[in-house]
Amino acid sequence: MNSPVGMGGVLLVIAAVVWLMVFVPGWSKRGEIVDAVRNANQQLKAERELEQSSPQYRLxxxxxxxxxxxxxxxxxxxxxxxxxxxxxxxxxxxxxxxxVSGLSVLSLLVARAAAKQAGQVAHKIYSARQQVRSSASRAMKKAVNNKEWTPVSIPDPLSKKQSAAAPDVAEVIDISKPRRMMTSKEIDEILARRRAI
Structure with a gap:
């Protein structure tokens, strides 16, 4: 009870530390979270629009x-x-x-119109699939029935592709006498000197 620092001050310091450790980082990352949610919503919307534009979805x-x-x-x-x-x-x-009878006739007309359009869309989907299948089967028949030999193409040599007037990069000299061969002891001495530096 005779402490010079009151408990209210200590609690205020603890609350300030908790505030700085918990709430301030969350506040600074709030913009990133909002951007991530916005990007996810935009991706979902784009995927839905792409899905809704397909003929199968319309059917x-x-x-x-x-x-x-x-x-x-x-x-x-x-x-x-x-x-x-x-x-x-x-x-x-x-x-x-x-x-009510008039509304039932109207609903029958709407159902018939939807059935007619569905038939047209289904026919388009079916004909597109059949066209792909027939072109694939024709290509397969050509590949299977083709028994001719075709030569394997070999790439041309690079020397023919280079120009005739290739610039000389460096002067070429002939080494008539090679340098003397070093022994392993001499190599060890050189390496020891390099390690010492």
């Missing part, structure tokens, strides 16, 4: 549209017939029945 979407509107047609037709049978003399129910 899948058209088939899904056809299924959804066919089911919608069925439910609206059942609802229209049911409200028509239950309408009796009520004019409001007849209007509802006619409206």
């Amino acid at each position: 899948n979407r058209l088939v899904a549209t056809q299924r959804i509107f066919s089911i919608l047609f069925l439910f609206l037709l059942i609802a229209g017939v049911t409200t028509g049978l239950l309408a009796g003399g009520n004019s409001g129910t007849w209007i509802l029945s006619i409206t």
Whole structure:
């Protein structure tokens, strides 16, 4: 209790140290984290756009549209017939029945249009695949049926490729008498002198 430094001051110093060790580095790296998230989102968006531009994706979407509107047609037709049978003399129910039946016809038209476009896209995909397969099979038949011998191409010598007037880089001299051969003892002495330096 008689300590000259109060506990509040010590706790304040500890809090400042914790603040500097934990929160300040996180604050400085916050921009990097935001940039990384932004880059990841841009990559995902680009991949989705690339995926959505493919004919197979369009075909899948058209088939899904056809299924959804066919089911919608069925439910609206059942609802229209049911409200028509239950309408009796009520004019409001007849209007509802006619409206629901009209919507069911519209959903049938949308389903048929989607089916027609899906058929066209599927035909394009199929013809493109068949074209690739037929060209590959033709190339394979050519490679298999070709029994001619073809010579292996040998590269031309480099001496023919160089120009006739090649510049001399250095003067060539003839060494008539080689230097004397050194013994291993002399080599050891030279190496010892070099190590001593």
